[in-house]
Amino acid sequence: MPRTTPFHDQVEPLNQTGVWKHWSGYLVAPQYQYSLTSEYYAIRNAAAVLDTSPLFKYRFTGSGARPLLERVLARDVGACAVGRAQYTCWCDERGYVLQDGVVVHVSEKEYLLTAAEPALRYFRNEARRLGLTDVEVEDVSDAFGILAIQGPHAHAVLEQLTDVATPLRYFGVARGIVAGCDVVVSRTGYTGDLGYELWIRSEDAGRVWDALMVAGVGHNLTPIGTTALKMARVEAGLLLMGADFHNARFAWVDEERETPSELGWGWMFRKLDDDGRDFIGRSAIEAEVRDRTSRWNTVGLAVDWHDYERVYSEAGVLAPHHEVYSESTMSIYRRSDTPWEYAGYASSFLTSSLLRRPVAIAKLPLDLTTPGSEVDLEVSVIRQPKTVLSRVERLPFFDPPRKTALMTGSEG
Amino acid sequence: MAAPEQYDAIVIGGGHNGLVNAAYLAKAGLKTVVLERRHLVGGAAITEELVPGFNFTTFSYALSLVRPDIVQDLDLVRHGMMVLPLTSTFQPGYNGDFLHLGADSWANYHEIARHSPADAEASRELGHIVSRVARALKPWFDRIPPNCVSSDPVEVAAMAELHAYMDGLDPEVRDMLQRFSDCSAAEILDDYFEHDLVKAMYATSGIIGSRAGPRSKESGLVWLFHKMGDYDGVPGQWGFHKGGNGGFTQVLARAVEAFGGTIRTNAGVAGVLYDGGRAAGVELEDGGAMHADVVVSALDPRQTFMRMVDPDDLPGDLVGHIRDFKFQGTASKVNFALSELPRFPGLEGRADVFRGFTNIAPSIDYLEEAFADCREGRFSRRPFLDCCVQSTLDPDMAPPGKHVMSCFAMYTPYQLADSDWETERDNLGNTVQQTLEDFFPGFGDSVIHREVVTPLDIEKVVGLSEGNIFAGELFASQLFCNRPAPGWNQYRTPIDGYYQCGSGTHPGGCVMGGPGMLAAQQILGDRQPA
Numbered sequence: 020m021p022r023t024t025p026f027h028d029q030v031e032p033l034n035q036t037g038v039w040k041h042w043s044g045y046l047v048a049p050q051y052q053y054s055l056t057s058e059y060y061a062i063r064n065a066a067a068v069l070d071t072s073p074l075f076k077y078r079f080t081g082s083g084a085r086p087l088l089e090r091v092l093a094r095d096v097g098a099c100a101v102g103r104a105q106y107t108c109w110c111d112e113r114g115y116v117l118q119d120g121v122v123v124h125v126s127e128k129e130y131l132l133t134a135a136e137p138a139l140r141y142f143r144n145e146a147r148r149l150g151l152t153d154v155e156v157e158d159v160s161d162a163f164g165i166l167a168i169q170g171p172h173a174h175a176v177l178e179q180l181t182d183v184a185t186p187l188r189y190f191g192v193a194r195g196i197v198a199g200c201d202v203v204v205s206r207t208g209y210t211g212d213l214g215y216e217l218w219i220r221s222e223d224a225g226r227v228w229d230a231l232m233v234a235g236v237g238h239n240l241t242p243i244g245t246t247a248l249k250m251a252r253v254e255a256g257l258l259l260m261g262a263d264f265h266n267a268r269f270a271w272v273d274e275e276r277e278t279p280s281e282l283g284w285g286w287m288f289r290k291l292d293d294d295g296r297d298f299i300g301r302s303a304i305e306a307e308v309r310d311r312t313s314r315w316n317t318v319g320l321a322v323d324w325h326d327y328e329r330v331y332s333e334a335g336v337l338a339p340h341h342e343v344y345s346e347s348t349m350s351i352y353r354r355s356d357t358p359w360e361y362a363g364y365a366s367s368f369l370t371s372s373l374l375r376r377p378v379a380i381a382k383l384p385l386d387l388t389t390p391g392s393e394v395d396l397e398v399s400v401i402r403q404p405k406t407v408l409s410r411v412e413r414l415p416f417f418d419p420p421r422k423t424a425l426m427t428g429s430e431g
Numbered sequence: 432m433a434a435p436e437q438y439d440a441i442v443i444g445g446g447h448n449g450l451v452n453a454a455y456l457a458k459a460g461l462k463t464v465v466l467e468r469r470h471l472v473g474g475a476a477i478t479e480e481l482v483p484g485f486n487f488t489t490f491s492y493a494l495s496l497v498r499p500d501i502v503q504d505l506d507l508v509r510h511g512m513m514v515l516p517l518t519s520t521f522q523p524g525y526n527g528d529f530l531h532l533g534a535d536s537w538a539n540y541h542e543i544a545r546h547s548p549a550d551a552e553a554s555r556e557l558g559h560i561v562s563r564v565a566r567a568l569k570p571w572f573d574r575i576p577p578n579c580v581s582s583d584p585v586e587v588a589a590m591a592e593l594h595a596y597m598d599g600l601d602p603e604v605r606d607m608l609q610r611f612s613d614c615s616a617a618e619i620l621d622d623y624f625e626h627d628l629v630k631a632m633y634a635t636s637g638i639i640g641s642r643a644g645p646r647s648k649e650s651g652l653v654w655l656f657h658k659m660g661d662y663d664g665v666p667g668q669w670g671f672h673k674g675g676n677g678g679f680t681q682v683l684a685r686a687v688e689a690f691g692g693t694i695r696t697n698a699g700v701a702g703v704l705y706d707g708g709r710a711a712g713v714e715l716e717d718g719g720a721m722h723a724d725v726v727v728s729a730l731d732p733r734q735t736f737m738r739m740v741d742p743d744d745l746p747g748d749l750v751g752h753i754r755d756f757k758f759q760g761t762a763s764k765v766n767f768a769l770s771e772l773p774r775f776p777g778l779e780g781r782a783d784v785f786r787g788f789t790n791i792a793p794s795i796d797y798l799e800e801a802f803a804d805c806r807e808g809r810f811s812r813r814p815f816l817d818c819c820v821q822s823t824l825d826p827d828m829a830p831p832g833k834h835v836m837s838c839f840a841m842y843t844p845y846q847l848a849d850s851d852w853e854t855e856r857d858n859l860g861n862t863v864q865q866t867l868e869d870f871f872p873g874f875g876d877s878v879i880h881r882e883v884v885t886p887l888d889i890e891k892v893v894g895l896s897e898g899n900i901f902a903g904e905l906f907a908s909q910l911f912c913n914r915p916a917p918g919w920n921q922y923r924t925p926i927d928g929y930y931q932c933g934s935g936t937h938p939g940g941c942v943m944g945g946p947g948m949l950a951a952q953q954i955l956g957d958r959q960p961a
Contacts, residue, residue, distance in 0.1 A: 041535070043537050044535070137551060137555070139548050139549050140553055269556075271563060
């Protein structure tokens with residue numbers, strides 16, 4: 020039997036579709052309503068609440084917590100002060116990405132970390148290898164549930180329940196009390212919108228959920244499933260493990276592995292020349308930057324609307340624009356005199372309702388990654404392969420000011 | 432007396448490798464006959480209706496390593512091949528604890544995490560690296576191994592190719608392969624796991640059919656060997672042939688006949704006829720003879736070299752290697768007809784629990800203690816059991832509502848120190864039944880019939896020396912270039928036209944067919960004009 024999240028009793032009656040899927044062995048709703056687009060617009064128009072409890076969650080405590088994370092995480096966790104969160108990744112010795120996640124610096128000697136796949140043993144082994152004695156790494160996956168409250172009204176919902184959300188800057192973190200329950204609130208999310216995530220003790224899940232529902236009534240707070248979330252994350256330019264990259268640990272060959280730079284995360288290492296950090300994969304990453312050995316980069320790809328219309332129109336059919344979200348590989352070709360000259364591929368594709376055009380996350384050789392570079396994306400038109408003009412575009416595709424704007428309390 | 436029948440090729444022994452070999456030879460146009468001593472073909476892969484309506488897999492009971500080429504080349508699906516997935520691994524522990532793994536990797540993660548989250552994580556990593564190692568070795572599984580003692584430039588080049596291939600492997604894969612070669616299963620498991628029940632579950636693959644405990648050095652390679660196969664391309668997974676492994680050998684028999692081959696049962700061979708170092712045919716136990724330029728022994732190495740021919744006619748070093756070849760069977764089968772499913776407290780009525788392997792192996796120490804008895808020359812007082820209630824998979828195995836349960840039992844040494852197997856047969860049966868009773872209360876009351884198959888039975892009935900189920904231990908000293916002897920690992924023998932194709936040749940034991948296929952390649956290659 021699949022496991023259920025701490026919120027299952029609350030969300031189970033809300034799923035109008037009767038469809039459930041497994042996420043790391045937990046039962047979750049891919050969508051709650053028949054209209055996926057309605058769910059999607061809860062994120063962009065009102066407020067959406069999503070149960071992301073199936074993420075693996077780890078807690079690092081003790082004076083060894085920071086040295087351990089500094090060694091393991093590729094991004095400089097030293098720059099993540101108490102009360103801050105940080106999007107990060109960790110790599111193997113060869114500089115290939117194992118996982119990404121968000122690290123939360125709760126207090127001086129306590130960090131929380133989310134991960135898509137298990138990593139407890141990995142972190143514990145590294146602590147042992149480093150000889151760190153005063154660090155405890157705990158798997159708190161079952162101890163906490165996580166709710167993401169995302170969308171332009173997310174703050175308006177949350178401020179009714181706690182005062183700690185309002186002062187939070189983007190990636191800020193605070194402890195707070197919601198419905199009498201201790202929670203950790205972070206101004207983070209996977210939607211590229213204004214939003215918060217709440218770490219809630221599993222035994223408090225029902226109380227916090229119910230309080231949120233009451234607070235959300237006037238704001239169209241809508242439970243959303245994983246598909247709407249994944250649609251939004253493409254617009255936000257956020258990569259999905261399992262779609263846009265894979266854990267290097269489970270690869271068979273290096274062609275399946277990717278470095279942070281190849282994933283477009285070179286910005287995590289801008290200060291590498293100045294810091295003496297000794298993290299796993301550093302020498303490989305340095306060599307990659309120095310010798311320019313990156314095989315590709317991960318970029319945004321904006322599909323030319325007119326050309327997309329054309330290929331379908333010429334075939335006598337309507338171009339699909341409604342709720343097309345795909346994690347299947349789509350080949351990309353150079354626009355040259357040689358037909359079908361392979362260049363790369365799109366790993367995620369979305370016909371964005373808000374942006375009114377198809378967008379994709381793509382892997383392209385370095386000579387094609389400059390914004391504005393033109394390539395051909397392969398689509399299937401009545402089972403025939405066709406190519407559509409597309410242009411490299413800086414990620415994210417959608418980046419509203421409210422995502423990072425300072426909030427002011429409605430009463431203050 | 433009629434003149435001896437004339438064939439192009441005679442295959443001695445109708446086990447699965449003999450059948451595979453004969454099918455390939457017949458397909459190539461050779462007039463081929465398979466001679467089987469018993470009344471049915473299949474060797475150790477047979478299914479017998481010992482009680483009306485109850486079909487027993489008397490000996491061999493699961494499939495994984497059948498070479499995929501054989502399925503295609505011999506058109507086995509057309510002849511009825513159907514392998515059902517063995518989706519479950521059920522590992523009872525002490526005090527009601529258990530591990531129950533199934534077909535979903537995340538569900539399995541959580542099941543192991545219930546015992547140890549770190550072990551659940553390690554299990555994913557170990558599974559991946561084992562699959563990578565197995566994949567790296569596969570090309571060498573499916574080709575005739577080089578002759579490591581020959582100075583023939585072709586063989587020297589093949590050895591160089593092998594070394595270059597190994598050197599070219601991903602270092603992580605190469606290191607893990609080295610660990611499998613050098614270390615016991617328990618040593619490797621200690622690198623990955625902390626929970627004893629999890630370790631014991633993995634360790635069982637390292638001891639199956641072998642005179643080795645989980646802490647014996649040999650158990651690393653035995654483990655890897657059992658992960659070399661796949662089910663529908665999923666590495667390391669096992670399946671159950673419709674009707675048992677006897678169903679599979681019947682498929683092979685149909686393939687032989689479809690290609691024009693002949694199968695003779697009740698046709699025991701007394702010896703190979705040869706003259707001036709050239710094979711000429713066989714002499715039958717009934718006094719008759721058959722002639723052929725190609726004679727293939729699908730028997731084990733001891734039978735092939737010491738019984739079918741006069742060892743005095745063979746080179747001394749070969750005879751020495753065969754004399755030293757370790758058989759030392761340590762496994763028995765106890766098969767049950769049951770009136771109902773075994774009941775595990777808390778999981779009563781769950782048929783899915785039994786649709787795969789049920790391992791009675793609650794800890795590494797349990798397995799080591801079982802092995803300690805073996806070293807003392809007695810069967811394990813608390814045996815390791817690998818069970819499958821096959822009627823939960825295939826309803827045709829037993830009458831409706833009734834069940835057959837196959838129990839592979841270890842350790843049961845061929846050589847008992849203070850007794851003999853005729854004396855101990857029922858004692859072994861009682862010990863196995865009592866062990867099952869301990870984990871499945873009420874088990875004894877459900878037993879309708881019990882069949883005890885000792886190593887001596889395996890030797891007498893199937894012909895496998897000392898009852899070794901692999902036709903010789905799967906130890907490094909007896910694999911690849913050394914199987915069955917250095918210099919004689921390419922299916923030929925010192926007698927021209929006399930070949931070997933049993934599980935005692937590369938790639939080895941289990942229902943695999945690789946030896947039969949590769950021997951056919953060698954035989955057909957030798958017939959090509961130079």
